[in-house]
Amino acid sequence: MYRIRFHGRGGQGMKTASRILGTAFFLEGFEVQDAPRYGAERRGAPIFAYVRASRSPIHERGIIRHPDLVIVADDSLVPVPAAGVLAGVTGDTLLLISTTETAATWRDRLNLGDAVLTLPAPPEVEDRLELRFAGAACAGAAARLTGVISEASLEQALQEELAGLPAGVVEKNREKALEGYALMAAHEGRVKAGAKVSARAYSAPDWIDLAFEKARISAPAIHAALTSEKMPTGLWRTMRPVIDREHCKRCWWICSSSCPDGVIDIDAENHPRIDYEHCKGCLTCVTVCPSHAIRAVPEHQAVTAEETGA
Amino acid sequence: MTETLFKHMRDLPSSHLLGTGTPTCAGCGGLQALHQIYDVFGGKTVFVNAAGCMTLLSVYPFTPFRGSWLYTAMACAPAGAQGIRDALDILLEKGQISADEDLQTVVLTGDGAAYGMGLSATSSAIERGLDFIYLCYDNEGYGNTGQQYSEATPHAARTSTSKGPQGYPGNKKDLFSIWAAHKPRYVATVIGAEPLDLARKIEKAREMPGPRLIIALSPCPTGWDFSPDATTDIGRLAVRTGIWPLKEYENGKVVHTRIPRKRLPVEDYLKRQGRFSHLFEPVRKEALLAEIQGRVDAYWEGIEG
Numbered sequence: 001m002y003r004i005r006f007h008g009r010g011g012q013g014m015k016t017a018s019r020i021l022g023t024a025f026f027l028e029g030f031e032v033q034d035a036p037r038y039g040a041e042r043r044g045a046p047i048f049a050y051v052r053a054s055r056s057p058i059h060e061r062g063i064i065r066h067p068d069l070v071i072v073a074d075d076s077l078v079p080v081p082a083a084g085v086l087a088g089v090t091g092d093t094l095l096l097i098s099t100t101e102t103a104a105t106w107r108d109r110l111n112l113g114d115a116v117l118t119l120p121a122p123p124e125v126e127d128r129l130e131l132r133f134a135g136a137a138c139a140g141a142a143a144r145l146t147g148v149i150s151e152a153s154l155e156q157a158l159q160e161e162l163a164g165l166p167a168g169v170v171e172k173n174r175e176k177a178l179e180g181y182a183l184m185a186a187h188e189g190r191v192k193a194g195a196k197v198s199a200r201a202y203s204a205p206d207w208i209d210l211a212f213e214k215a216r217i218s219a220p221a222i223h224a225a226l227t228s229e230k231m232p233t234g235l236w237r238t239m240r241p242v243i244d245r246e247h248c249k250r251c252w253w254i255c256s257s258s259c260p261d262g263v264i265d266i267d268a269e270n271h272p273r274i275d276y277e278h279c280k281g282c283l284t285c286v287t288v289c290p291s292h293a294i295r296a297v298p299e300h301q302a303v304t305a306e307e308t309g310a
Numbered sequence: 311m312t313e314t315l316f317k318h319m320r321d322l323p324s325s326h327l328l329g330t331g332t333p334t335c336a337g338c339g340g341l342q343a344l345h346q347i348y349d350v351f352g353g354k355t356v357f358v359n360a361a362g363c364m365t366l367l368s369v370y371p372f373t374p375f376r377g378s379w380l381y382t383a384m385a386c387a388p389a390g391a392q393g394i395r396d397a398l399d400i401l402l403e404k405g406q407i408s409a410d411e412d413l414q415t416v417v418l419t420g421d422g423a424a425y426g427m428g429l430s431a432t433s434s435a436i437e438r439g440l441d442f443i444y445l446c447y448d449n450e451g452y453g454n455t456g457q458q459y460s461e462a463t464p465h466a467a468r469t470s471t472s473k474g475p476q477g478y479p480g481n482k483k484d485l486f487s488i489w490a491a492h493k494p495r496y497v498a499t500v501i502g503a504e505p506l507d508l509a510r511k512i513e514k515a516r517e518m519p520g521p522r523l524i525i526a527l528s529p530c531p532t533g534w535d536f537s538p539d540a541t542t543d544i545g546r547l548a549v550r551t552g553i554w555p556l557k558e559y560e561n562g563k564v565v566h567t568r569i570p571r572k573r574l575p576v577e578d579y580l581k582r583q584g585r586f587s588h589l590f591e592p593v594r595k596e597a598l599l600a601e602i603q604g605r606v607d608a609y610w611e612g613i614e615g
């Protein structure tokens with residue numbers, strides 16, 4: 001059975017990629033499961049999608065713990081713990097990263113030897129969410145890596161899954177998918193289908209048994225306020241708003257009132273401050289600031305600048 | 311009515327009560343309104359939340375609220391509010407809580423519940439004179455499940471269940487008038503893009519007894535198909551084109567709190583949103599555009615001075 005896991009950001013087409021690949025497998029006569037992981041499928045947030053394909057009925061359910069192939073559409077997710085790109089990777093797992101860097105760099109960085117392949121990402125874009133066709137390219141590349149999906153099946157699957165979209169968008173996706181397919185020609189069949197997992201061999205996780213308590217104790221009531229702040233939604237951000245203190249007029253806090261997430265507070269001297277731990281990068285503040293004192297900086301550049309102290 | 315605390319933009323709260331880290335989409339117009347409203351309500355509130363986008367706020371064990379929150383099915387949030395109000399009243403009467411421990415009961419629902427499934431329960435809650443606030447964040451469709459049309463969807467909008475060349479064939483239900491026809495204590499429309507108008511209305515509603523109902527138009531980047539940084543721009547355009555009138559109902563009268571001096575053409579608002587792109591491309595649908603503009607003009611006739 002093939003077990004394939006896609007990683008990307010909401011808006012980059014990971015769910016669609018998994019459906020295209022799933023349908024392509026189906027057209028080749030496989031039994032298929034394809035599904036995104038439900039949860040925060042929000043724009044910019046880390047997204048997971050899964051495909052299982054087998055010549056015989058699939059009895060496995062749920063998330064894929066040990067994938068045979070991991071596809072990463074956005075390389076900025078690799079160092080993000082919440083994205084879990086490397087979770088459950090074994091010695092047999094192949095990793096395909098869409099990136100502007102070389103395979104050698106990633107092999108070295110991840111210490112994974114030749115199990116890392118790269119798919120050339122489009123040249124540097126300002127905002128990573130512009131990588132709208134990343135999903136199609138990844139689906140095409142994955143199809144070739146399995147070695148069991150023909151170009152014709154890939155095309156047909158894409159047409160079926162994208163039916164209803166404007167013709168120009170479908171064509172662009174088709175082009176990208178076929179490009180991905182062609183680029184992996186040298187690696188055709190590199191993904192090895194994993195062995196079936198027997199239910200008998202299943203060992204229960206290390207559950208902690210909780211004693212049955214009275215309702216007052218065991219009922220799912222939250223007795224603390226503001227626990228949502230434990231969620232670092234700043235990870236969704238692909239563009240970072242940066243306040244220029246020189247130009248900020250310390251007006252009447254229009255950025256703070258307009259911020260949908262309420263992540264801009266005003267300090268004692270009336271300077272606005274953005275909580276980057278939670279800012280989702282919607283950039284509403286950039287558009288509402290009357291004195292244009294807030295600018296948008298690509299997140300990866302902002303992080304690099306921070307690290308180098310530039 | 312006492313003088314408002316919110317005379318100028320600089321009187322708006324500069325720190326916020328609602329917690330960060332919620333799973334709503336970046337640029338959510340509903341959350342923008344909710345965090346502004348919560349700042350004025352204060353933390354002594356209990357939210358009764360019918361199923362919808364905002365139920366994602368409190369997914370165990372996370373909550374952005376400072377107080378309690380109750381989850382109900384789509385149609386029955388006002389009934390849930392009745393139970394909570396009754397329980398609080400009983401505790402007050404028995405002296406088990408003091409007057410300053412009392413809570414404001416706030417129903418929080420989307421337009422699917424407010425305009426459709428939950429309307430009957432709201433109608434009877436108003437009829438019973440329930441002391442509560444109803445807050446509807448209206449993003450004009452079932453946003454949490456992929457933007458299927460609701461009874462709040464505007465004419466001609468594309469939704470996942472109205473994909474044809476004419477868009478949604480129905481018309482947005484006039485919930486403000488339906489609520490006002492029950493003669494509750496207070497009804498108002500607000501929008502997060504006009505925070506001062508919003509703060510004054512919520513401040514007013516907060517101090518009143520009885521049923522008080524608020525509709526917040528909530529620009530939705532995901533469902534309306536626009537870039538998340540445009541939420542406030544689109545909200546302002548909704549007001550300036552006159553398609554979202556800011557108004558309040560009190561003592562049998564409707565008062566418009568913001569009459570656009572020179573209304574912008576409604577297409578300025580429509581063309582910023584992907585859900586209306588079929589009105590402009592591949593060819594302009596003049597008849598539909600004129601129909602939409604005509605309805606807005608007819609609304610303001612007699613209101614504009």
